[in-house]
Amino acid sequence: xxxxxxxxxxxxxxxxxxxxxxxxxxxxxxxxxxxxxxxxxxxxxxxxxxxxxxxxxxxxxxxxxxxxxxxxxxxxxxxxxxxxxxxxxxxxxxxxxxxxxxxxxxxxxxxxxxxxxxxxxxxxxxxxxxxxxxxxxxxxxxxxxxxxxxxxxxxxxxxxxxxxxxxxxxxxxxxxxxxxxxxxxxxxxxxxxxxxxxxxxxxxxxxxxxxxxxxxxxxxxxxxxxxxxxxxxxxxxxxxxxxxxxxxxxxxxxxxxxxxxxxxxxxxxxxxxxxxxxxxxxxxxxxxxxxxxxxxxxxxxxxxxxxxxxxxxxxxxxxxxxxxxxxxxxxxxxxx
Numbered sequence: 001x002x003x004x005x006x007x008x009x010x011x012x013x014x015x016x017x018x019x020x021x022x023x024x025x026x027x028x029x030x031x032x033x034x035x036x037x038x039x040x041x042x043x044x045x046x047x048x049x050x051x052x053x054x055x056x057x058x059x060x061x062x063x064x065x066x067x068x069x070x071x072x073x074x075x076x077x078x079x080x081x082x083x084x085x086x087x088x089x090x091x092x093x094x095x096x097x098x099x100x101x102x103x104x105x106x107x108x109x110x111x112x113x114x115x116x117x118x119x120x121x122x123x124x125x126x127x128x129x130x131x132x133x134x135x136x137x138x139x140x141x142x143x144x145x146x147x148x149x150x151x152x153x154x155x156x157x158x159x160x161x162x163x164x165x166x167x168x169x170x171x172x173x174x175x176x177x178x179x180x181x182x183x184x185x186x187x188x189x190x191x192x193x194x195x196x197x198x199x200x201x202x203x204x205x206x207x208x209x210x211x212x213x214x215x216x217x218x219x220x221x222x223x224x225x226x227x228x229x230x231x232x233x234x235x236x237x238x239x240x241x242x243x244x245x246x247x248x249x250x251x252x253x254x255x256x257x258x259x260x261x262x263x264x265x266x267x268x269x270x271x272x273x274x275x276x277x278x279x280x281x282x283x284x285x286x287x288x289x290x291x292x293x294x295x296x297x298x299x300x301x302x303x304x305x306x307x308x309x310x311x312x313x314x315x316x317x318x319x320x321x322x323x324x325x326x327x328x329x330x331x332x333x334x335x336x
Contacts, residue, residue, distance in 0.1 A: 274313025
């Protein structure tokens with residue numbers, strides 16, 4: 001098919017660290033495993049797509065360091081067949097890094113970020129005009145101070161990159177990160193007129209719509225749909241997709257579609273790091289193949305379920321058919 005994907009923005013080294021439990025301050029936990037891997041939405045989304053189908057053209061743009069961890073990330077890209085002529089390198093800072101702690105006791109994760117090169121990333125490092133991609137996937141607003149700040153006449157650098165990508169004829173999508181609600185609204189709301197799609201989680205859509213969508217860890221699906229409709233009305237998006245533990249809601253100008261998630265066996269769950277990126281990759285695999293929205297959501301859930309089988313963000317993902325066959329074997333949840 002003509003055109004592929006340009007995944008731009010955050011490239012980071014994830015040190016995936018499994019601990020027996022998450023300790024309180026001044027207390028002790030035991031590390032049982034450390035697995036370094038690539039991370040960040042530009043890396044995760046790109047790797048997941050190439051694992052779903054190596055034939056899909058995927059390139060990336062961003063900023064990494066000049067040292068050994070930058071070399072590590074280039075090796076990740078090369079191993080997956082991701083082209084990177086505009087993945088810039090600098091000696092001014094070390095490569096961005098995240099320690100992603102996974103508690104074996106609860107299965108919950110805690111991220112501790114070292115900004116490094118992330119503090120230097122700006123629109124000069126992201127040049128959609130140099131790509132012939134059909135889709136432009138960008139992230140993460142809220143952790144890159146130069147991108148989060150005004151750029152030229154634009155309210156922030158994310159707007160600049162999205163506006164230029166649309167002018168180049170690309171379909172645009174923005175990946176978010178967990179941040180204070182006000183930060184999400186301040187940075188992301190100005191981006192909505194420059195987006196063709198928005199794929200987010202239940203808490204992020206609540207932040208954008210100033211609505212409570214999650215209470216004590218339980219998703220209010222009706223509130224999610226209302227919030228998604230409100231956010232859709234604020235932008236140029238064709239569809240807003242919101243994913244959560246039990247499933248997903250996709251809202252278009254014509255209505256809403258619900259799809260349950262995969263019933264992943266407990267003994268297959270290793271870590272949730274990168275599951276949101278995997279969901280997005282599966283969804284856009286379907287969009288790339290011009291599949292119906294329901295099939296895109298099924299593939300999104302199937303890819304996210306596969307990713308749960310590994311501590312890192314992408315090695316649990318395999319071919320598209322294998323992911324979907326596995327999801328059908330495991331079965332689908334009931335959505336309330």
